[in-house]
Amino acid sequence: MKKVAINIISSAKxxxxxxxxxxxEKRLVPHMMTRRRLTRNSKVxxxxxxxxxxxxxxxxxxxCFSELEETAKIANAVLEKEMxxxxxxxxxxxxTAPSYFSLVNKDIDEIITISSGMKTSLDSLKVAALQALVSKEPVLCICAECINIKNIEQINRCTKYLEAGAAIVLEIAEDEEGAQEIMNLPIEGLIGSLQDLVSVVNMNEKGIKKILIEL
Incomplete structure (x- = not known):
């Protein structure tokens, strides 16, 4: 397996x-009609x-779960035989979320969407590192889960936090000197599909700027 070193330019969770x-959202999306259409994942x-x-x-x-609220609305409409x-x-x-980002920011660059169960943020990191390696450009790697839907408490067994997200902007480092492997720095109770990216954000918040990613 090939390893590449990335520089973390910025991060947030x-x-x-x-x-x-x-x-x-009122500042970020001044256009009211667009703002009203945003999903929770899009806002995050x-x-x-x-x-x-x-x-x-x-x-x-x-x-991992994508636009669960909208999917639930559709399923409920079918169940109730509504329009x-x-x-x-x-x-x-x-x-949906990156598409709204593109519309709001007039971004016409490439978008890759990943869904890989509880490995979603780890696989997103790998794809983002590969994208940065090939393109020689900075890449935004971002993951979000918003599952605050009606009766979610009846089936939720995977998270304490019903809305969450993490993001980094990364670029390929010139060399591997000083780069560190991804540490296990989870947030207790947070859904597993976000934990790897959250760990990277937490590393950056501790002052670690260069990280090794195994492709």
Whole structure:
């Protein structure tokens, strides 16, 4: 397996047990009609990318459960034999969040979407490192999970935090000198699909700027 060293340019994370209260969407998305259509994952992505000072460029976006709220709305409409919401249908795909990011920021660069169960953020990191290696450009690696839907407490066994996300902007380092392997620095109770990327964010917050990624 090949290992590459990455530099972390910026990083951010956010999480809440029920709902993240302030995602600053009025500032980030001034256009009201667009703002009203945003999913929770989209709001988390826009917030974290802003914290990372990333507006344009290549993106690797990961989510295990993706747009669960919109999918639940569709399933409930089918169950109740009601008309499907065109907005929910439009917002139910895995690339919803990065697509809104592209619209808001007029970003026309490449987007890769990853869903890999509890390995989602680790695989997203690997793909982002490979993307940076090939393109020679900075890449935003971001993962989000928003599963605060009706009756979620009846089936949730995987997280204490129903809304969460993490992001880094990375580039390929010139050499491996001083680079560290990914440490296991989890947030207790956070969903496993975010833990690897959260560990990298936590490393960066401790002052570690160069990390080895095994492709």
């Amino acid at each position: 956010i999480f809440a047990e029920r709902k993240i209260e302030n995602l600053d 992505m826009l917030f974290l990318s802003d914290k990372c000072n990333f507006k344009n460029g290549k993106i690797v976006y990961g989510s 499907l919401s065109p907005t929910s249908f439009q917002n139910s795909v895995y690339n």
